[in-house]
Amino acid sequence: MSGAEAVFTQALGLTPPWEVERVELKPEQSRIDMFIIYSSNVGQCPVCGAKDQPVHDHRARTWQHLHFFQFEAFVHCDAPRIACTNCSKTTQVGVPWARPGSHFTLMFEALALALAREMPVAVCAKTLGCSQNALWRLIDAHTTRARARESHAGVRELGIDETACRRGHDYVTLVHDLAERRLLFATPGRGAQTLARAASDLRAHGGDPDAIELICMDMSGGFKKGAALYLPNAAIAFDRFHVIQLANAAVDEVRREEATYEPHLRRTRWIWLKDTRHWNQDQGAQARRLNAMRLQTARAWRVKEALRDIYRRRPATDQAASELSRWMSWARRCRLEPMKRLAATIKAHWAGVLHAFGAAHRHTGYVEAVNSLVQAAKARARGYATTSHFIAMCYLI
Incomplete structure (x- = not known):
């Protein structure tokens, strides 16, 4: 491995048996390509964890990486598949620089998410040199994974409010944990059924709708009805x-x-x-x-x-x-x-x-602050094409 390849191996944080085999700079295309190899004939089974299992074959993959100066950068690797003698499954090894199924490196994704919080996705995609659809898939994947890891077991106080996905219509209900100041759940609509979905989501994350003690919200008849039906033990506070x-x-x-x-x-x-x-x-x-x-x-x-x-x-x-x-x-x-x-x-x-x-003078100041950030993001983006995109941005913010 030459000096350049060693530098890129360290820059990508690779350890044996992963290493950069070669680097190709293409000035006429404003592009740099890094080729990584897996220099071993055995590996750990991604399914059952058995060690020293034989490599079955390799599959060519490409990931977009952070720009290298003015050059777009791409990582290439013939990723190995392990044929496990223990569980009898043949599975591709996860690469250390990207999450499974992604076409971007982890470093690229981290920058993309940081930018997407501060600028319209269209501008972010143009800046990074990727498609808007790919960036939205990235945002959806990360917000979904982040929510899956959350526990709502200790939630006792909720702040509930609505915000417009489009001017004058297509509302989204946002449910917040007032004590921890975090968004718990976002769902289309603003009627009683939104609180039915909120209660179901709370239960799915280890929370208990019957344990909710306080809800701060507006005087919406739909919210009042939904709270009485699906969060029956909560006191209502109009802050x-x-x-x-x-x-x-x-x-x-x-x-x-x-x-x-x-x-x-x-x-x-x-x-x-x-x-x-x-x-x-x-x-x-x-x-x-x-x-x-x-x-x-x-x-x-x-x-x-x-x-x-x-x-x-x-x-x-x-x-x-x-x-x-x-x-x-x-x-x-x-x-x-x-x-x-x-x-x-x-x-x-x-x-x-x-x-x-x-109720300890609880109020929805935090909820209103988040709503203003979401609406500012919507204004910068000149609206979102779908309600699901708007909800993903709520979670990201």
């Missing part, structure tokens, strides 16, 4: 993110109606929806000016901010019940229909809203 989301929607409804005759409200949407702690100097000045104009939108905003303040103070359950009751009384008297409907919605879901204060 602050979903409640404030409803409050923001109510304020925006008031603003849109008032903006039809009040020109000062045009292009002010984000002032009313944004957390005041995130206002810049201009937004703060504009908000103070608008608040002084006795606008209906400003009144609705003050009602909403009073609700947000309750959640910021994080009172105990009894105190939260008292403060929320006073807030609902104010909202019902404010003469703004969207805010009155918001108060009625909170009253209708009273137990779940209060439970969010008592």
Whole structure:
């Protein structure tokens, strides 16, 4: 073995009987080919593990490797098959640089997965010099293998939310472990049956649906029905993110109606929806000016901010019940229909809203953060061709 072959043998992390036999550089094709040999007549049976079994024959295989400078790199090997005298099976030996069935080396796959998390798969495939379909198969294979190794035995608290696979339709339900901050399960749809599938998947990974103690979710009727049927012992908590989301929607409804005759409200949407702690100097000045104009939108905003303040103070359950009751009384008297409907919605879901204060103030902040990452990835990719691709990306992220 020459100096060049020895360097590539070490670079690939090969040990005897594997070694690089020769390296061919093809500048006109911007390509480098590495040819590996198995320099032994015996090996370990991949099926039963018996050692010193005879090599039956060899099968030619090729794998794409990481680029070598500006050159595309490929690994070639006549991979041996072992004819085992112990189990009487003839099986190909696994190569140390690639997983079974893959057309890429492990190093290539590691880089591809890292890039696919940060850029569209189409761009990633073009950068790496492979097809999009091959890259999607790689992502599917790794996420499937990773999920197969997971244990959900200790899961007790779930965060459940929906996210759109395509604009306005084709929803996917995401089920998270709130304590460990990890995605457990993703499935198409957003109704009660999604929680049936989630419970089945939990059981398949060693978890127990009857052991789930808490679910943080939105006020979806489908989710409530599914939780009652398939996670029967879990307490339901409607956390602050979903409640404030409803409050923001109510304020925006008031603003849109008032903006039809009040020109000062045009292009002010984000002032009313944004957390005041995130206002810049201009937004703060504009908000103070608008608040002084006795606008209906400003009144609705003050009602909403009073609700947000309750959640910021994080009172105990009894105190939260008292403060929320006073807030609902104010909202019902404010003469703004969207805010009155918001108060009625909170009253209708009273137990779940209060439970969010008592359950160690659990919330779906992590779930919402993951959803924003997934939606940002979807925007960069300009959407995904299939729901299965979208779900694979959820797991990868």
